[in-house]
Amino acid sequence: MKPLYVLLVVASFFTVSQVKSQLPDAPKDAAFINENTIIKDESGKRIEMKTFMELMSTNDWTVDPKMTTDGKVDYIQLRRLTPEEKEKQLSDIMSLMGESKMIGTKVPNFEMKDIDGNIISSNTIKDKVVVLNFWFIACKPCVKEIPELNEVYEQYKNNKDIIFVSVTFDPKEKVIPFIEKHDFKYPTVAGDRNVVDKFTNGFPTNIIIDKEGKYVDYIVGGFPDIGKRIESSIEKAL
Incomplete structure:
Protein backbone atom coordinates (compact mmCIF):
# COMPACT_ATOMS: atom_id res chain seq x y z
CA MET A 1 0.00 0.00 0.00
CA MET A 97 10.54 21.58 4.34
CA GLY A 98 13.37 22.16 1.90
CA GLU A 99 16.23 22.66 4.36
CA SER A 100 18.90 21.14 2.13
CA LYS A 101 17.69 23.11 -0.89
CA MET A 102 17.96 26.41 0.97
CA ILE A 103 21.54 26.17 2.23
CA GLY A 104 23.74 28.47 0.17
CA THR A 105 20.83 30.35 -1.38
CA LYS A 106 19.95 33.99 -0.81
CA VAL A 107 17.45 34.81 1.94
CA PRO A 108 14.37 36.81 0.92
CA ASN A 109 14.35 40.57 1.35
CA PHE A 110 12.75 41.68 4.59
CA GLU A 111 12.29 44.55 7.01
CA MET A 112 11.11 44.38 10.63
CA LYS A 113 11.21 46.45 13.81
CA ASP A 114 12.10 45.07 17.24
CA ILE A 115 10.25 46.00 20.45
CA ASP A 116 12.81 48.75 21.13
CA GLY A 117 12.14 50.41 17.78
CA ASN A 118 15.30 49.23 15.98
CA ILE A 119 14.94 48.40 12.28
CA ILE A 120 16.40 45.10 11.07
CA SER A 121 16.31 44.68 7.31
CA SER A 122 18.12 43.25 4.31
CA ASN A 123 20.03 46.54 4.16
CA THR A 124 21.01 46.78 7.83
CA ILE A 125 22.40 43.23 7.98
CA LYS A 126 24.79 43.59 5.05
CA ASP A 127 28.25 42.16 5.84
CA LYS A 128 26.91 40.72 9.12
CA VAL A 129 26.28 37.18 10.30
CA VAL A 130 22.62 36.96 11.36
CA VAL A 131 21.13 34.49 13.83
CA LEU A 132 17.32 34.33 13.66
CA ASN A 133 15.02 32.48 16.04
CA PHE A 134 11.32 32.03 15.23
CA TRP A 135 9.01 31.09 18.09
CA PHE A 136 5.69 31.70 19.81
CA ILE A 137 4.63 31.80 23.45
CA ALA A 138 2.60 28.57 23.54
CA CYS A 139 5.34 26.55 21.81
CA LYS A 140 6.94 24.36 24.49
CA PRO A 141 10.01 23.38 22.43
CA CYS A 142 10.56 27.10 21.76
CA VAL A 143 10.56 27.88 25.47
CA LYS A 144 12.73 24.87 26.29
CA GLU A 145 15.59 26.02 24.06
CA ILE A 146 15.78 29.58 25.47
CA PRO A 147 18.59 28.82 27.99
CA GLU A 148 20.80 27.43 25.22
CA LEU A 149 20.00 30.35 22.94
CA ASN A 150 20.94 32.71 25.76
CA GLU A 151 24.29 30.95 26.20
CA VAL A 152 25.12 31.44 22.52
CA TYR A 153 24.01 35.07 22.68
CA GLU A 154 26.20 35.77 25.73
CA GLN A 155 29.16 34.19 23.98
CA TYR A 156 28.89 36.38 20.87
CA LYS A 157 27.00 39.50 22.01
CA ASN A 158 30.11 41.69 21.89
CA ASN A 159 31.00 40.64 18.35
CA LYS A 160 29.84 43.49 16.12
CA ASP A 161 29.83 41.19 13.09
CA ILE A 162 26.91 39.15 14.50
CA ILE A 163 23.26 40.15 14.84
CA PHE A 164 20.80 38.14 16.93
CA VAL A 165 17.05 38.51 16.43
CA SER A 166 14.06 36.52 17.70
CA VAL A 167 10.77 36.87 15.82
CA THR A 168 7.24 35.94 16.86
CA PHE A 169 3.71 36.61 15.64
CA ASP A 170 2.53 37.03 19.24
CA PRO A 171 1.57 40.65 20.08
CA LYS A 172 3.98 42.97 21.85
CA GLU A 173 1.81 43.30 24.96
CA LYS A 174 2.11 39.54 25.55
CA VAL A 175 5.70 39.16 24.39
CA ILE A 176 7.27 41.72 26.74
CA PRO A 177 6.21 40.03 30.00
CA PHE A 178 7.07 36.64 28.51
CA ILE A 179 10.66 37.52 27.60
CA GLU A 180 11.11 39.23 30.96
CA LYS A 181 9.87 36.13 32.78
CA HIS A 182 12.16 33.81 30.82
CA ASP A 183 15.01 36.33 30.60
CA PHE A 184 15.28 35.83 26.84
CA LYS A 185 18.41 37.71 25.73
CA TYR A 186 17.80 37.99 21.98
CA PRO A 187 16.52 41.34 20.67
CA THR A 188 12.90 40.55 19.84
CA VAL A 189 10.46 41.38 17.06
CA ALA A 190 6.80 40.92 18.08
CA GLY A 191 3.58 40.71 16.11
CA ASP A 192 5.22 40.30 12.69
CA ARG A 193 3.41 37.45 10.96
CA ASN A 194 4.64 38.56 7.52
CA VAL A 195 8.28 37.91 8.36
CA VAL A 196 7.41 34.69 10.21
CA ASP A 197 5.51 33.37 7.19
CA LYS A 198 8.31 34.44 4.85
CA PHE A 199 10.99 32.44 6.66
CA THR A 200 9.44 29.40 8.30
CA ASN A 201 6.71 26.75 8.32
CA GLY A 202 7.42 25.27 11.77
CA PHE A 203 8.50 26.15 15.29
CA PRO A 204 10.97 26.66 16.68
CA THR A 205 13.11 27.56 13.67
CA ASN A 206 16.70 28.76 13.96
CA ILE A 207 18.39 30.26 10.90
CA ILE A 208 21.98 31.37 10.44
CA ILE A 209 22.76 33.74 7.56
CA ASP A 210 26.27 34.56 6.35
CA LYS A 211 27.74 37.94 5.43
CA GLU A 212 26.64 37.53 1.83
CA GLY A 213 23.01 37.11 2.87
CA LYS A 214 22.92 33.36 2.22
CA TYR A 215 21.54 30.55 4.38
CA VAL A 216 24.27 28.73 6.32
CA ASP A 217 21.92 26.66 8.45
CA TYR A 218 18.15 26.18 8.71
CA ILE A 219 17.01 24.21 11.76
CA VAL A 220 13.35 23.34 12.31
CA GLY A 221 12.08 21.74 15.52
CA GLY A 222 13.31 21.37 19.07
CA PHE A 223 16.68 19.63 19.19
CA PRO A 224 19.05 18.66 22.00
CA ASP A 225 22.26 20.72 22.02
CA ILE A 226 20.72 23.33 19.72
CA GLY A 227 23.16 25.86 21.14
CA LYS A 228 26.17 23.86 19.96
CA ARG A 229 24.75 23.55 16.45
CA ILE A 230 24.06 27.30 16.25
CA GLU A 231 27.56 28.02 17.55
CA SER A 232 29.07 25.72 14.93
CA SER A 233 27.08 27.42 12.17
CA ILE A 234 28.10 30.88 13.40
CA GLU A 235 31.76 29.90 13.25
CA LYS A 236 31.24 28.55 9.74
CA ALA A 237 29.57 31.81 8.69
CA LEU A 238 32.36 33.92 10.18
Whole structure:
Protein backbone atom coordinates (compact mmCIF):
# COMPACT_ATOMS: atom_id res chain seq x y z
CA MET A 1 0.00 0.00 0.00
CA LYS A 2 1.29 3.47 -0.84
CA PRO A 3 2.13 5.40 2.38
CA LEU A 4 -0.27 8.18 3.36
CA TYR A 5 1.39 11.43 4.30
CA VAL A 6 -0.18 13.40 7.15
CA LEU A 7 0.47 17.12 7.59
CA LEU A 8 -0.60 19.11 10.63
CA VAL A 9 -2.62 22.27 10.08
CA VAL A 10 -3.16 24.33 13.22
CA ALA A 11 -6.23 26.44 12.63
CA SER A 12 -4.99 29.52 14.44
CA PHE A 13 -1.69 29.58 12.54
CA PHE A 14 -2.09 28.16 9.02
CA THR A 15 -4.83 27.19 6.60
CA VAL A 16 -4.64 24.08 4.46
CA SER A 17 -4.11 26.21 1.35
CA GLN A 18 -1.23 28.05 3.03
CA VAL A 19 0.46 24.80 4.00
CA LYS A 20 0.02 23.40 0.48
CA SER A 21 1.53 26.53 -1.03
CA GLN A 22 4.49 26.40 1.35
CA LEU A 23 5.02 22.66 0.77
CA PRO A 24 4.71 22.24 -3.00
CA ASP A 25 6.42 18.83 -2.90
CA ALA A 26 3.83 17.34 -0.56
CA PRO A 27 1.78 14.54 -2.17
CA LYS A 28 -1.57 15.61 -3.59
CA ASP A 29 -3.34 12.99 -1.49
CA ALA A 30 -1.71 14.03 1.78
CA ALA A 31 -4.06 14.12 4.77
CA PHE A 32 -4.23 17.40 6.66
CA ILE A 33 -4.96 17.39 10.39
CA ASN A 34 -7.00 20.33 11.66
CA GLU A 35 -9.19 21.17 14.64
CA ASN A 36 -11.99 18.96 13.32
CA THR A 37 -9.87 15.82 13.01
CA ILE A 38 -10.55 12.98 15.47
CA ILE A 39 -7.26 12.10 17.20
CA LYS A 40 -6.82 9.16 19.57
CA ASP A 41 -4.02 8.24 21.97
CA GLU A 42 -2.44 4.78 22.30
CA SER A 43 -5.30 3.57 24.48
CA GLY A 44 -7.89 4.62 21.88
CA LYS A 45 -9.14 7.61 23.88
CA ARG A 46 -9.93 10.77 21.91
CA ILE A 47 -7.67 13.71 22.80
CA GLU A 48 -7.83 17.44 22.20
CA MET A 49 -5.65 19.26 19.67
CA LYS A 50 -3.71 20.96 22.51
CA THR A 51 -2.75 17.58 24.00
CA PHE A 52 -1.89 16.25 20.55
CA MET A 53 0.45 19.17 19.87
CA GLU A 54 2.14 18.80 23.25
CA LEU A 55 2.84 15.13 22.52
CA MET A 56 4.01 15.78 18.97
CA SER A 57 6.35 18.56 20.15
CA THR A 58 8.42 15.93 22.00
CA ASN A 59 9.33 14.31 18.65
CA ASP A 60 8.57 10.92 20.22
CA TRP A 61 5.31 10.24 18.42
CA THR A 62 3.94 9.64 14.95
CA VAL A 63 0.41 9.21 13.63
CA ASP A 64 -1.24 6.34 11.81
CA PRO A 65 -4.33 7.39 9.83
CA LYS A 66 -7.20 4.95 10.16
CA MET A 67 -9.25 4.77 6.97
CA THR A 68 -12.92 4.21 6.23
CA THR A 69 -14.00 1.64 3.65
CA ASP A 70 -14.27 4.37 1.01
CA GLY A 71 -10.67 5.47 1.50
CA LYS A 72 -11.19 8.56 3.67
CA VAL A 73 -9.46 9.27 6.98
CA ASP A 74 -11.74 8.14 9.84
CA TYR A 75 -9.43 9.18 12.69
CA ILE A 76 -5.75 9.64 13.54
CA GLN A 77 -4.07 7.14 15.86
CA LEU A 78 -1.02 8.23 17.88
CA ARG A 79 1.87 5.78 18.06
CA ARG A 80 5.22 6.07 19.82
CA LEU A 81 8.18 6.09 17.44
CA THR A 82 10.95 3.51 17.52
CA PRO A 83 14.48 5.04 17.56
CA GLU A 84 14.89 4.13 13.88
CA GLU A 85 11.56 5.70 12.95
CA LYS A 86 12.39 8.82 14.93
CA GLU A 87 15.62 9.36 12.99
CA LYS A 88 13.92 8.76 9.64
CA GLN A 89 10.97 11.03 10.45
CA LEU A 90 13.30 13.88 11.33
CA SER A 91 15.14 13.39 8.04
CA ASP A 92 11.86 13.30 6.10
CA ILE A 93 10.56 16.48 7.74
CA MET A 94 13.74 18.36 6.93
CA SER A 95 13.62 17.16 3.35
CA LEU A 96 9.96 18.10 2.98
CA MET A 97 10.54 21.58 4.34
CA GLY A 98 13.37 22.16 1.90
CA GLU A 99 16.23 22.66 4.36
CA SER A 100 18.90 21.14 2.13
CA LYS A 101 17.69 23.11 -0.89
CA MET A 102 17.96 26.41 0.97
CA ILE A 103 21.54 26.17 2.23
CA GLY A 104 23.74 28.47 0.17
CA THR A 105 20.83 30.35 -1.38
CA LYS A 106 19.95 33.99 -0.81
CA VAL A 107 17.45 34.81 1.94
CA PRO A 108 14.37 36.81 0.92
CA ASN A 109 14.35 40.57 1.35
CA PHE A 110 12.75 41.68 4.59
CA GLU A 111 12.29 44.55 7.01
CA MET A 112 11.11 44.38 10.63
CA LYS A 113 11.21 46.45 13.81
CA ASP A 114 12.10 45.07 17.24
CA ILE A 115 10.25 46.00 20.45
CA ASP A 116 12.81 48.75 21.13
CA GLY A 117 12.14 50.41 17.78
CA ASN A 118 15.30 49.23 15.98
CA ILE A 119 14.94 48.40 12.28
CA ILE A 120 16.40 45.10 11.07
CA SER A 121 16.31 44.68 7.31
CA SER A 122 18.12 43.25 4.31
CA ASN A 123 20.03 46.54 4.16
CA THR A 124 21.01 46.78 7.83
CA ILE A 125 22.40 43.23 7.98
CA LYS A 126 24.79 43.59 5.05
CA ASP A 127 28.25 42.16 5.84
CA LYS A 128 26.91 40.72 9.12
CA VAL A 129 26.28 37.18 10.30
CA VAL A 130 22.62 36.96 11.36
CA VAL A 131 21.13 34.49 13.83
CA LEU A 132 17.32 34.33 13.66
CA ASN A 133 15.02 32.48 16.04
CA PHE A 134 11.32 32.03 15.23
CA TRP A 135 9.01 31.09 18.09
CA PHE A 136 5.69 31.70 19.81
CA ILE A 137 4.63 31.80 23.45
CA ALA A 138 2.60 28.57 23.54
CA CYS A 139 5.34 26.55 21.81
CA LYS A 140 6.94 24.36 24.49
CA PRO A 141 10.01 23.38 22.43
CA CYS A 142 10.56 27.10 21.76
CA VAL A 143 10.56 27.88 25.47
CA LYS A 144 12.73 24.87 26.29
CA GLU A 145 15.59 26.02 24.06
CA ILE A 146 15.78 29.58 25.47
CA PRO A 147 18.59 28.82 27.99
CA GLU A 148 20.80 27.43 25.22
CA LEU A 149 20.00 30.35 22.94
CA ASN A 150 20.94 32.71 25.76
CA GLU A 151 24.29 30.95 26.20
CA VAL A 152 25.12 31.44 22.52
CA TYR A 153 24.01 35.07 22.68
CA GLU A 154 26.20 35.77 25.73
CA GLN A 155 29.16 34.19 23.98
CA TYR A 156 28.89 36.38 20.87
CA LYS A 157 27.00 39.50 22.01
CA ASN A 158 30.11 41.69 21.89
CA ASN A 159 31.00 40.64 18.35
CA LYS A 160 29.84 43.49 16.12
CA ASP A 161 29.83 41.19 13.09
CA ILE A 162 26.91 39.15 14.50
CA ILE A 163 23.26 40.15 14.84
CA PHE A 164 20.80 38.14 16.93
CA VAL A 165 17.05 38.51 16.43
CA SER A 166 14.06 36.52 17.70
CA VAL A 167 10.77 36.87 15.82
CA THR A 168 7.24 35.94 16.86
CA PHE A 169 3.71 36.61 15.64
CA ASP A 170 2.53 37.03 19.24
CA PRO A 171 1.57 40.65 20.08
CA LYS A 172 3.98 42.97 21.85
CA GLU A 173 1.81 43.30 24.96
CA LYS A 174 2.11 39.54 25.55
CA VAL A 175 5.70 39.16 24.39
CA ILE A 176 7.27 41.72 26.74
CA PRO A 177 6.21 40.03 30.00
CA PHE A 178 7.07 36.64 28.51
CA ILE A 179 10.66 37.52 27.60
CA GLU A 180 11.11 39.23 30.96
CA LYS A 181 9.87 36.13 32.78
CA HIS A 182 12.16 33.81 30.82
CA ASP A 183 15.01 36.33 30.60
CA PHE A 184 15.28 35.83 26.84
CA LYS A 185 18.41 37.71 25.73
CA TYR A 186 17.80 37.99 21.98
CA PRO A 187 16.52 41.34 20.67
CA THR A 188 12.90 40.55 19.84
CA VAL A 189 10.46 41.38 17.06
CA ALA A 190 6.80 40.92 18.08
CA GLY A 191 3.58 40.71 16.11
CA ASP A 192 5.22 40.30 12.69
CA ARG A 193 3.41 37.45 10.96
CA ASN A 194 4.64 38.56 7.52
CA VAL A 195 8.28 37.91 8.36
CA VAL A 196 7.41 34.69 10.21
CA ASP A 197 5.51 33.37 7.19
CA LYS A 198 8.31 34.44 4.85
CA PHE A 199 10.99 32.44 6.66
CA THR A 200 9.44 29.40 8.30
CA ASN A 201 6.71 26.75 8.32
CA GLY A 202 7.42 25.27 11.77
CA PHE A 203 8.50 26.15 15.29
CA PRO A 204 10.97 26.66 16.68
CA THR A 205 13.11 27.56 13.67
CA ASN A 206 16.70 28.76 13.96
CA ILE A 207 18.39 30.26 10.90
CA ILE A 208 21.98 31.37 10.44
CA ILE A 209 22.76 33.74 7.56
CA ASP A 210 26.27 34.56 6.35
CA LYS A 211 27.74 37.94 5.43
CA GLU A 212 26.64 37.53 1.83
CA GLY A 213 23.01 37.11 2.87
CA LYS A 214 22.92 33.36 2.22
CA TYR A 215 21.54 30.55 4.38
CA VAL A 216 24.27 28.73 6.32
CA ASP A 217 21.92 26.66 8.45
CA TYR A 218 18.15 26.18 8.71
CA ILE A 219 17.01 24.21 11.76
CA VAL A 220 13.35 23.34 12.31
CA GLY A 221 12.08 21.74 15.52
CA GLY A 222 13.31 21.37 19.07
CA PHE A 223 16.68 19.63 19.19
CA PRO A 224 19.05 18.66 22.00
CA ASP A 225 22.26 20.72 22.02
CA ILE A 226 20.72 23.33 19.72
CA GLY A 227 23.16 25.86 21.14
CA LYS A 228 26.17 23.86 19.96
CA ARG A 229 24.75 23.55 16.45
CA ILE A 230 24.06 27.30 16.25
CA GLU A 231 27.56 28.02 17.55
CA SER A 232 29.07 25.72 14.93
CA SER A 233 27.08 27.42 12.17
CA ILE A 234 28.10 30.88 13.40
CA GLU A 235 31.76 29.90 13.25
CA LYS A 236 31.24 28.55 9.74
CA ALA A 237 29.57 31.81 8.69
CA LEU A 238 32.36 33.92 10.18
